[in-house]
Amino acid sequence: MTNLTKLTLSDARDGLRGKDFSAVELAQAHIDAIGQAGQLNAFVTETPDIALEMAARSDERIARGEAGPLEGVPLGIKDLFCTKDTLTTASSHILDGFVPAYESTVTANLWRDGAVMLGKTNCDEFAMGSSNETSYYGPVINPWRRASDGAQLVPGGSSGGSASAVAARLCLAATATDTGGSIRQPGALTGLVGLKPTYGRCSRWGIVAFASSLDQAGPLTRSVRDAAIMLTSMAGHDAKDTTSVDLPVPDYEAALTGDIRGMRIGIPKEYRIDGMPAEIDALWQQGISWLQDAGAEVRDITLPHTQYALPAYYIVAPAEASSNLARYDGVRYGLRVPGDDITDMYENTRAAGFGAEVKRRILIGTYVLSAGYYDAYYIKAQKVRTLIKRDFEQAFEDVDLILTPTTPNAAFAPGEITDPVTMYLNDIFTVTVNMAGLPGISVPAGLSSDGLPLGLQLIGKAFDEETLFRGAGVLEEAAGFDAEPDVWWA
Amino acid sequence: MSIDQATVRHIARLARIRVSDEEARQFEGELSSILTWVEQLEAVDTNDVEPMTSVIEVDMKQRRDEVTDGGMPDKVVANAPERENHFFLVPKVVE
Numbered sequence: 304m305t306n307l308t309k310l311t312l313s314d315a316r317d318g319l320r321g322k323d324f325s326a327v328e329l330a331q332a333h334i335d336a337i338g339q340a341g342q343l344n345a346f347v348t349e350t351p352d353i354a355l356e357m358a359a360r361s362d363e364r365i366a367r368g369e370a371g372p373l374e375g376v377p378l379g380i381k382d383l384f385c386t387k388d389t390l391t392t393a394s395s396h397i398l399d400g401f402v403p404a405y406e407s408t409v410t411a412n413l414w415r416d417g418a419v420m421l422g423k424t425n426c427d428e429f430a431m432g433s434s435n436e437t438s439y440y441g442p443v444i445n446p447w448r449r450a451s452d453g454a455q456l457v458p459g460g461s462s463g464g465s466a467s468a469v470a471a472r473l474c475l476a477a478t479a480t481d482t483g484g485s486i487r488q489p490g491a492l493t494g495l496v497g498l499k500p501t502y503g504r505c506s507r508w509g510i511v512a513f514a515s516s517l518d519q520a521g522p523l524t525r526s527v528r529d530a531a532i533m534l535t536s537m538a539g540h541d542a543k544d545t546t547s548v549d550l551p552v553p554d555y556e557a558a559l560t561g562d563i564r565g566m567r568i569g570i571p572k573e574y575r576i577d578g579m580p581a582e583i584d585a586l587w588q589q590g591i592s593w594l595q596d597a598g599a600e601v602r603d604i605t606l607p608h609t610q611y612a613l614p615a616y617y618i619v620a621p622a623e624a625s626s627n628l629a630r631y632d633g634v635r636y637g638l639r640v641p642g643d644d645i646t647d648m649y650e651n652t653r654a655a656g657f658g659a660e661v662k663r664r665i666l667i668g669t670y671v672l673s674a675g676y677y678d679a680y681y682i683k684a685q686k687v688r689t690l691i692k693r694d695f696e697q698a699f700e701d702v703d704l705i706l707t708p709t710t711p712n713a714a715f716a717p718g719e720i721t722d723p724v725t726m727y728l729n730d731i732f733t734v735t736v737n738m739a740g741l742p743g744i745s746v747p748a749g750l751s752s753d754g755l756p757l758g759l760q761l762i763g764k765a766f767d768e769e770t771l772f773r774g775a776g777v778l779e780e781a782a783g784f785d786a787e788p789d790v791w792w793a
Numbered sequence: 794m795s796i797d798q799a800t801v802r803h804i805a806r807l808a809r810i811r812v813s814d815e816e817a818r819q820f821e822g823e824l825s826s827i828l829t830w831v832e833q834l835e836a837v838d839t840n841d842v843e844p845m846t847s848v849i850e851v852d853m854k855q856r857r858d859e860v861t862d863g864g865m866p867d868k869v870v871a872n873a874p875e876r877e878n879h880f881f882l883v884p885k886v887v888e
Contacts (some may be wrong), residue, residue: 400872637871643884650811680831686843739848
């Protein structure tokens with residue numbers, strides 16, 4: 304039998320339907336791989352019993368000819384998605400012991416289509432971070448190591464556990480969420496495809512909220528086709544989320560025609576930032592050539608307010624977070640630390656339950672929303688956000704997709720970045736997309752001089768994920784990225 | 794914009810997070826540097842610009858105002874750190 308953990312999701316799907324192997328065998332192969340990969344710390348909770356039970360039911364449905372689109376496909380689920388009767392922590396101490404009585408809409412959609420849950424993946428606490436170092440359950444380790452010194456590296460964040468798990472072949476794909484780059488940045492740093500859909504494409508119901516006007520669920524996968532298959536199941540209108548859009552969900556896999564002749568690709572000059580490593584710039588130029596060679600027409604464009612996206616984000620996101628995280632008060636769920644009176648209990652609980660980065664963001668958010676500062680910070684940032692969105696709308700009058708690097712650097716070592724603002728700059732190329740609500744995808748495009756994966760990002764028009772997938776498929780084909788990390792952890 | 798430790802303590806109180814003296818010192822520096830960094834937004838001309846209220850252009854959906862779910866008090870209180878019957882227990886609030 305082939306090594307079942309080496310398959311792409313699409314190959315595994317086809318193999319299951321062809322009865323080359325069973326869903327139980329496929330689940331067991333991944334359970335075994337997870338069992339050997341404890342060093343990566345990719346999972347907060349492993350659910351092998353649930354996986355084998357779900358896989359057994361998948362095998363029954365396959366035998367009856369009732370296989371769903373994801374029948375028998377084993378997935379990792381970011382621990383931000385509420386899963387009925389399975390511990391859900393958002394990688395925070397404050398959600399100790401929280402077992403939801405309900406299922407998030409996105410995961411419910413995946414189970415409806417036959418997918419199998421292997422466990423809940425580690426992430427930055429409440430998805431706040433770019434390195435997965437803020438998790439209460441400890442940092443996640445990237446399966447990739449630097450060629451020069453063999454140093455252990457971060458997988459990026461916040462969806463670091465999902466990224467490490469998919470890159471290390473512990474699952475065929477994983478769910479993730481992206482508020483400022485939390486799918487695309489770890490995707491780039493671990494050699495994966497990471498897709499953030501248009502805001503409103505996937506329901507946010509049942510996903511632990513960080514910044515509600517920016518949060519969006521998406522997949523981390525080992526191919527563009529796998530991302531298309533995952534989104535087709537994850538997306539869809541949901542009456543329980545008023546911001547989920549009532550649009551038909553296309554068959555995204557069918558969009559992968561490989562034909563981008565005549566497609567117009569925009570190159571924003573503002574993304575050529577000072578101090579960008581030469582190899583990132585070279586990869587970007589290579590990406591432009593690949594798309595041109597495939598028949599696309601490349602145009603220079605301008606997105607004048609790009610540099611203001613990140614500072615505006617660090618007002619809007621903490622403001623929304625400070626409001627969303629007010630619910631963690633030690634009364635209805637999670638951690639409770641006693642106090643002399645109720646305020647004392649709140650303060651003790653939240654002091655013990657939140658980590659340093661989450662506290663920083665709640666405090667910033669509280670400050671910018673407080674009396675006397677609301678207009679100067681929050682309203683100002685929302686006005687800048689209007690301008691950022693307008694930049695994209697004007698650019699998309701002339702182009703179909705925009706090509707940029709995904710990150711300004713390859714993966715770094717734990718502890719290497721300690722200054723909060725320096726860490727925030729890791730999202731400089733991804734955060735604009737969230738601020739404008741657009742879809743973006745990171746495609747693995749090459750290796751750094753130190754042997755680490757680097758990604759290129761395509762940005763699409765709102766709700767035009769099909770064009771995004773078509774462009775990404777061509778980029779993937781041209782890059783031919785087939786490097787894999789050495790299996791040092793097993 | 795720099796903020797001092799008294800301001801850190803004030804907003805921490807508003808946010809209901811107890812901070813130690815050491816944390817107040819650390820947050821003073823970190824929050825000041827973040828707030829100074831976001832000040833670059835002042836350079837953007839936002840006269841006649843509307844603040845964003847929705848990132849996608851959709852009409853607010855309406856629904857009938859009716860009960861669609863409920864009748865599950867056991868599940869509602871199941872995760873509470875302290876409960877009695879179907880009530881959440883908190884420290885005494887009213888004297």
